[in-house]
Amino acid sequence: AFIEGLKDASSTEAWRECREFALANLHRFKRVDAAYVERISPKISNSITLSTLHGCPPEEIERIAAYLIHEKGLNTFVKCNPTLLGFDFARRTLDRLGFDYVQFDDHHFLDDLQYADALPMFRRLQALAARSGLDFGLKLSNTLPVDITKQELPGKEMYMSGRALYPLTLALARQLTADFAGQLRISFSGGADALNAEKLFYAGIWPITMATNLLKPGGYQRLRQIAEGLAANPYPEFYGIDGEALEALERQVLKDKHYLKAIKPMPRWQTDQKVPLLDCYTAPCESGCPIHQDIPAYIGLVGEGRFLEALQVITRQNPLPFITGTLCGYRCREKCTRNFYEEPVKIRQAKLLAATQAMDELLQSLDAAKAGTQAQRGKAAVVGGGPAGLAAAYFLRRDGFEVTIFEKAHRLGGMVSQVIPDFRIMPEAVEQDVRLIRAMGVQFELGKEITSLEELRQKGFQYFVLAVGAGVPSQLPLEKGSYIPATEFLRQFKQDPFSLDLGKNVVVVGGGNTAMDAARAAKQVLGVERVAVVYRRTRRYMPAEKEELHMALDEGVEFLELLSPIALEDGILECREMVLGPADADGRLCPVATKVMVQVPADTVVSALGEKADTGFYGRLGIALNEKGYPVVTTGGRTNLPQVYVIGDGLRGPASVVDAIADAAAAVKEISTAARDTSGIKTEEKPRLTAGPAKIPAQYRHPEEVIRGKKGRLALSSDTILESERCLECGAVCENCADVCPNRANVSIDIPDRPMRQILHMDRLCNSCGNCAVFCPYDSAPYKEKLTLFDSLEALGASENPGFCLLDRDQKRLALRLDGGVFECRLEAEGSPLPKDIAQFLDVILTRYQYLF
Ligand SMILES: Cc1cc2nc3c(=O)[nH]c(=O)nc-3n(C[C@H](O)[C@H](O)[C@H](O)COP(=O)(O)OP(=O)(O)OC[C@H]3O[C@@H](n4cnc5c(N)ncnc54)[C@H](O)[C@@H]3O)c2cc1C
Ligand code: SF4
Ligand code: SF4
Ligand code: SF4
Missing domain, CATH: 3.50.50.60 (FAD/NAD(P)-binding domain)
Known part of the structure; x- marks a missing residue:
């Protein structure tokens, strides 16, 4: 009956009720009239997707699909698992993309439907559908079960989805397209986003569905960009899937950094602070910056070409804009919300641009006389x-x-x-x-x-x-042989690179930025043929910045991981092989010595183990x-x-x-x-002397509607000056918790005359999935810490959240918990114990957001 109801809902109770409600409440809609409601078709769907569980027997899949085609007359899609690709292929692909830490064994690959069995079955179902004038196709793909290794969730397995699934799904689509000469319909789910959806669509793959990406900042607003892209073109007929286009997409994935896992794990995103009850929006980049630069302000000013003002903002806290604009360690970038979109805002480059464009002007604006005497x-x-x-x-x-x-x-x-x-x-x-x-x-x-x-x-x-x-350089404890400290080598290299004679093989010991600089410098010394970095852990744990690692790799520096140097003799550095053991206090896996020795050719050893104070x-x-x-x-x-x-x-x-x-x-x-x-x-x-900024610009921000317009839009960085179009101005609008909640349980409340919207949590809609805690920039869980609307006194009593339930609407009487205990109060009563801004927040909820109750 449910399926029949989807085919034609006109005789169902739910249809009747919704239609009557809509017609009786037309005054509450802005763009809906009676004719519009009458035009809504009760024929909800003529197609269906069968989602197959891991381990589902093939004959059962075929029987159900045949029933849906033959008995129910529906266009039918069967959702397939990435296990169809085989363990070796899946493992190899994920390793190549940097997801080598994702662990799974082959048991699902062996238990699930096998590719060789699947092909004839799909052919039979396709023929059956064709005889009834229907389509048969596959939905690619289901999630991949992987091991829970760090107690991310209770249990032993979780499901991999989103970006990591994209290359596997694409490979499966390409393989099936080749085997069916493009004539098998494919619908796509597995990491589609605005950067690939149109390409998939015009390769002949549709419908495309998205889930994981909608649970990231920007949420459902991510669909708008895709919709705009597709709406600009006519809806095409299906003539077949373009296998060559899929092959090109697959090739691109393997080298596109959007799909490659970062060489090093992202550091923790959240600040150490707790989310405030009110006015919580914050720019996480600023908290990541040790000198708390007003980043969105100068990004915005640079975007408008107001370089002097941007530099004035920068030099409030940072008197070295050229040095930091060139090589700052960039902790702001690691915290940037755009990491959850495609790539962080180019903050450092914007600073350098402001400095390059406006330093002369800034210097002219300095009151030199004052600076000299006062x-x-x-x-x-x-x-x-x-x-x-x-x-x-x-x-x-x-x-x-x-x-x-x-x-x-x-x-x-x-x-x-x-x-x-x-x-x-x-x-x-x-x-x-x-x-x-x-x-x-x-x-x-x-x-x-x-x-x-x-x-x-x-x-x-x-x-x-x-x-x-x-x-003062740290000692490298070699049993035999000598080495050059990295800072000494780099000092000489900087003064006169031609004075250096390092031989053919250079080994740099260490894993920090100094080691990367030394290795890259050694590469440029005359006569050097091979430079290797020897490190006790793996590169994932190297303290060097990601960019420095990439540059060293790009320039041909070799990385010899899990090796500890012991002695240098006759052009050979004897090293002990290490394995990674238990984690230390910082969560880094500790190297543990093995008995295996490895010889590395080395004419010169450069030690980059850090320096100490004098x-x-x-x-x-x-x-x-x-x-x-x-x-x-x-x-x-x-x-x-x-x-x-x-x-x-x-x-x-x-x-x-x-x-x-x-x-x-x-x-x-x-x-x-x-x-x-x-x-x-x-x-x-x-x-107080001034570095020019006698007239520091007021806090810079775009109007709210402009900021909201940037939400959910993917945009790779193209030009530093355009970064203001990518900066989401998180301190002016955050709402990540509202964007990412699958149950719409966090609501952003607009309070007149208050610059920031406030977050209200809805107790009855929340299933404690925790997703809002993942994306809140504070060390907090919004679903536990933001003001919460409860449906009843019992629900309020059963929770520890700050929040309230309505006892009497007319009298505006509430039961409320703010700092622990529950108390009753009337909103407009004189002598109300409520802080003014909380009272205003509650009043707005009661009067303007009645639909929430
Ligand atoms: C190879 C390498 C790469 C690096 N890359 C980066 C990077 O990419 N990004 C980044 O942010 N940081 C980087 N750093 C670190 C950064 O350079 C240092 O953190 C920074 O220079 C520290 O500044 P400082 O003023 O404390 O010390 P220093 O830069 O060491 O300056 C100390 C100064 O004091 C002088 N001095 C010492 N004793 C006396 C004395 N008794 N009397 C008078 N003068 C004295 C010294 O001559 C020196 O000029 C790198 C460091 C190295 C070695
Ligand atoms: S998007 Fe802009 S405001 Fe938000 S964290 Fe990144 S740079 Fe900062
Ligand atoms: S924990 Fe609750 S409020 Fe937060 S995302 Fe999940 S359902 Fe939404
Ligand atoms: S995620 Fe929600 S609670 Fe956290 S800062 Fe953003 S708006 Fe506030």
Whole structure:
């Protein structure tokens, strides 16, 4: 009866009820009148899809399909499993695409329908359908059962779907298309999205269905882009499936980074904070950035060509836009919501573009005279002119200090100008940032090594920022043979690459960015034929950035994983083979030694095992050190010596430029507070210098409808200036929890005169699937932590969510839980215990969102 009802629902109770309701409520619709309702066809479907379970016997599949064709007269599709491809093919394909960590064995492949049995069956069913003037086809494909290895879900197996299933589904479609000469109808489910749907459609594959992709940010809005693309063309007749087009698609998948699994796993997406009850929208990129740059604002300003304003926004927190714009470690990008679409926004490139376009103008806008004279807060010495020292000097000048940088080398920039190769960053980029620091009125003494603070004190300096880096290389414990520390090798390479003689075979030991730079540099040295990186774990665990790894691989550097060097003798590096054992506290699998030895040809070994701080320097100054040889500090890098602060790599070992800037900002905040306390100058009176941005633009954002228009649209990055069209401005509109909920249990509530919409959770619609917790940028589960509407007092009592249930609509009487206990209140009663904004939120729900009750 159910199937008959789908074929023609006109005599069903449900049809009658819906039709009558629609006709009686026409006034509630905007674009629906009685004629429209009358035109809705009761013939809901003339086709059906049979979903086959894993292990379903072939004869049973055939019997049911034959029944649907013959008895029910329906066009019939049978949903097939990717197991039809065979274990070896599926395993190989997933491995090639980087999904080698997805584990499954061959038992489903052996138990399920076999390809050789399937072909004759499909032929029989196709012939049966043709005799009745119907279509028979296949829906490709069902999910693939894989092992649960990290307790992702209860049980032993879960189902793989979405992007990873796309290449398997495509391969199955291509194989069946070849065997049926294109004459077998195929409908597609398995990772379709806006980047491939049209290609599948015009290859002759339809209908196309989507599920997993709709459960990601953007949700159902992802369908709009596909619909627009398809609607632009006439609906084609089915003449057959184009096998060549499928082959081309399959070839493209194997090299398209959209389908390849990232070389390294994404770090955790969420911030450490809990979601607030109200006004929760946040830009996750900003929380990922150690100096919390206002990223959406400068992306938007760059998009409008307002480069100076963009650079003003950037230099509020970041005085090194060229250096960071070129090689910042990019933690913002890892947090970007667009990772769930196709690729992150090109944040770093937008910063560099703003700096390149507007630095001259920014410098002209600096009030040089003011910068030169207005320094009433004290005299500060910065020891070390690397990124940390430069940033500290800038912030100190901005806060009104007289500042001198003492640098022992003859150029500024630290590791960036002395060690990092030119193919990563050119000296001109460092010089551009130095121009800004110089324009702020900072003094420099180059070629001046500081060995005691007394000398500086005698010159009148009151505040000391030690930014001396971590330049002492770690030891590589070789039983025989010698090695060159990577920083030393890179320093020589930068000065004069032609002076180096490394032999033919170079081995770089280590897995960080320095190892990648050393390996790529070694590749460029005359006479070198082979460069290999030797690492104790696998590349998935290497600390180097993904981009650096890719570049080294692209340039032909070999990766020898799971090897630990033991001795170098006669051009051979003897290494012990390792295996991955249990995870350490950070979740990284620990290498465990085996008895197997491996010989690697090596004329030169470069050790990139990291650098340490110069404990002797700190010791001579009297700075207390911890057991690792780093200064013991409190907030802002404050040491045991009065007014002496340590920042940058010298504080905790090799880190990054942006970490150095963050340290500098924190130290200067402390110094400014200390100076205010001693000078008696109030904060608001402090002579704050400006890096130009006397008129900092107001918070930049597009109108809300423009931001909403970007939701759900896939767009690969094409041009940095256009990145503002890709940036979703997450701090202005988030609603991920609403987008991704399969049950529409999170509702975004529009409150008049409030800039942000608020999230209301619907208790009765939620089945606790947890998907909203996966995509909320906070360390939170919206379905447990956002204000919740309950249907009854019992439901409110059975939950711990903050929320309410309606007791009396006319009186606006509610039972409410906010901070633990449940209490009753009337919304409009005088002396209501409710905070004003919560009361307003509840009132809007009661008056404007009645359909929710
Ligand atoms: C090969 C390599 C690649 C890297 N790649 C990246 C990257 O891609 N992205 C990124 O963000 N970071 C990268 N880093 C890390 C980054 O360079 C450092 O984190 C950053 O330079 C630290 O800045 P700093 O000012 O603390 O120290 P440093 O850059 O080491 O600067 C310290 C300065 O102090 C001076 N000095 C030391 N002692 C004295 C003294 N007694 N008196 C006067 N001057 C003194 C030194 O000469 C030096 O100029 C890389 C590092 C290396 C080695
Ligand atoms: S989409 Fe834009 S606002 Fe959102 S995380 Fe990415 S860069 Fe930031
Ligand atoms: S947990 Fe509840 S609210 Fe969250 S996505 Fe699942 S059903 Fe929706
Ligand atoms: S996912 Fe929902 S609860 Fe989390 S920040 Fe976005 S709108 Fe707020």
